[in-house]
Amino acid sequence: MKSKALMLLAFGAVAMFVAGPAWAGDKKMMKPVNYKVVDGYKIPQSLTGKPGDAERGRKLAINRKKGNCLACHILPIPEQPFHGKIGPNLNQVAERYSEGEIRLRVVDPKVLNPDTIMPSFYKYDGFHRILKKFEGKSILSAQEVEDIVAYMLTLK
Amino acid sequence: MQRFATKLTASFAAAAIVTIAMGADADVGDKYGAYKVEDRRSGFTYATKETQRIQVDDFENPAMIWVDDGEALWNKAEGEASKSCASCHNDAAESMKGVATVFPKYDPKLGRMKNVEKQINICRTERMKAKPWKLESNEMLAMTVYVRHQSRGMPMNVKVDGEVAPFFEAGKKFYYQRRGQLDLACGHCHVDNPGGQMRANILSQGQSNGFPTYRLKWQRVGSIHRRFRGCNKQVRAIPYKAGSEEYTNLELYVAWRGRGLPVETPAVRN
Numbered sequence: 412m413k414s415k416a417l418m419l420l421a422f423g424a425v426a427m428f429v430a431g432p433a434w435a436g437d438k439k440m441m442k443p444v445n446y447k448v449v450d451g452y453k454i455p456q457s458l459t460g461k462p463g464d465a466e467r468g469r470k471l472a473i474n475r476k477k478g479n480c481l482a483c484h485i486l487p488i489p490e491q492p493f494h495g496k497i498g499p500n501l502n503q504v505a506e507r508y509s510e511g512e513i514r515l516r517v518v519d520p521k522v523l524n525p526d527t528i529m530p531s532f533y534k535y536d537g538f539h540r541i542l543k544k545f546e547g548k549s550i551l552s553a554q555e556v557e558d559i560v561a562y563m564l565t566l567k
Numbered sequence: 568m569q570r571f572a573t574k575l576t577a578s579f580a581a582a583a584i585v586t587i588a589m590g591a592d593a594d595v596g597d598k599y600g601a602y603k604v605e606d607r608r609s610g611f612t613y614a615t616k617e618t619q620r621i622q623v624d625d626f627e628n629p630a631m632i633w634v635d636d637g638e639a640l641w642n643k644a645e646g647e648a649s650k651s652c653a654s655c656h657n658d659a660a661e662s663m664k665g666v667a668t669v670f671p672k673y674d675p676k677l678g679r680m681k682n683v684e685k686q687i688n689i690c691r692t693e694r695m696k697a698k699p700w701k702l703e704s705n706e707m708l709a710m711t712v713y714v715r716h717q718s719r720g721m722p723m724n725v726k727v728d729g730e731v732a733p734f735f736e737a738g739k740k741f742y743y744q745r746r747g748q749l750d751l752a753c754g755h756c757h758v759d760n761p762g763g764q765m766r767a768n769i770l771s772q773g774q775s776n777g778f779p780t781y782r783l784k785w786q787r788v789g790s791i792h793r794r795f796r797g798c799n800k801q802v803r804a805i806p807y808k809a810g811s812e813e814y815t816n817l818e819l820y821v822a823w824r825g826r827g828l829p830v831e832t833p834a835v836r837n
Contacts, residue, residue, distance in 0.1 A: 475766075482766045493767040497760055528755040530748075538748055540805040545748040 444553045453511030458553040468562025505567040604827035613771040622835040630781035630833030637713020646697025667718035671819045702809045715832035725822045738820030747804030774825040777834020
């Protein structure tokens with residue numbers, strides 16, 4: 412958490428724009444999607460320009476092979492028996508954060524906290540010993556990130 | 568069986584006294600008994616009451632059959648030398664006592680660390696002129712369980728300095744290296760979040776004092792390297808081979824993390 416404050420300071424001071432090219436996490440390699448981290452704490456612009464589907468986002472949050480947000484977070488998903496308690500309860504997350512802040516937390520939470528246990532869901536390279544079948548891929552595709560962001564925005 | 572139970576109670580009582588003498592939290596120390604030493608807690612303390620009960624009752628612990636199988640193999644002559652383990656080591660209760668607490672150990676001939684499995688195969692090939700056992704075979708697991716079981720209740724105490732230091736450092740580096748698509752190091756789960764709930768699992772400190780462990784999920788006994796492979800694969804990382812130098816160094820580091828914890832072999836876990 413101390414590093415979070417530090418990072419914010421560093422990014423804020425130079426008002427840096429970090430451009431992170433990334434591949435959509437689909438079977439075939441797709442065009443890299445560029446995104447901009449603004450002021451070191453948010454990604455205001457959609458990765459795809461296409462609105463996210465909150466219903467799909469909810470399913471992705473449950474799916475163990477996809478978001479699996481339930482591994483670490485409590486969510487208003489009563490039909491699922493097990494909700495993790497590693498990260499904060501997300502039941503009202505949209506009241507705390509803007510769309511851009513949520514998007515950065517899904518895309519690459521390490522920008523805010525380099526030591527975090529939460530995976531960067533839209534990171535496609537720089538991994539150590541990644542299994543072959545996941546090489547060059549992100550955990551979520553750009554549109555799946557948007558679906559999850561749309562779902563998060565309903566949580567208030 | 569009675570013999571094991573008595574031995575266990577006696578050594579746990581001794582370890583409990585040590586814990587209190589060292590100024591550990593008396594309340595918590597009482598709650599977890601010898602399964603906690605300073606801030607180090609065995610996976611036993613995170614297990615359900617039911618799982619704990621199965622482990623400590625030798626008649627219910629499904630891994631006790633593996634101890635019996637190991638004992639039979641101990642006395643069986645094999646290889647061109649027509650020798651059994653007992654031909655040289657006699658009574659395992661004497662000769663193997665304490666072995667599990669000090670392995671992995673440095674082997675000057677190999678120039679690297681060896682774990683108990685490796686030592687067993689060294690004895691088989693070099694002393695008995697017999698074929699090495701495959702890792703994770705029933706025979707290797709039974710013998711490893713049998714050998715480590717002779718130290719049940721004794722505190723883990725691996726050497727990590729001197730010629731061992733570079734291997735220890737390599738194991739430590741492995742432990743804190745992020746890996747796989749989920750980009751997680753062992754420490755993210757087992758140092759930062761023990762006690763935390765990850766979906767249906769309660770994370771423990773990832774200690775090795777109970778291995779080879781009977782996993783209810785596996786419905787059999789499995790080695791510590793098998794567990795490492797599982798923990799690597801679940802973060803979508805390429806695992807190493809069981810018996811590899813990388814995992815042996817990691818095993819050393821993990822054993823050091825659990826220093827002072829009692830050997831529980833064979834433990835029972837989810």
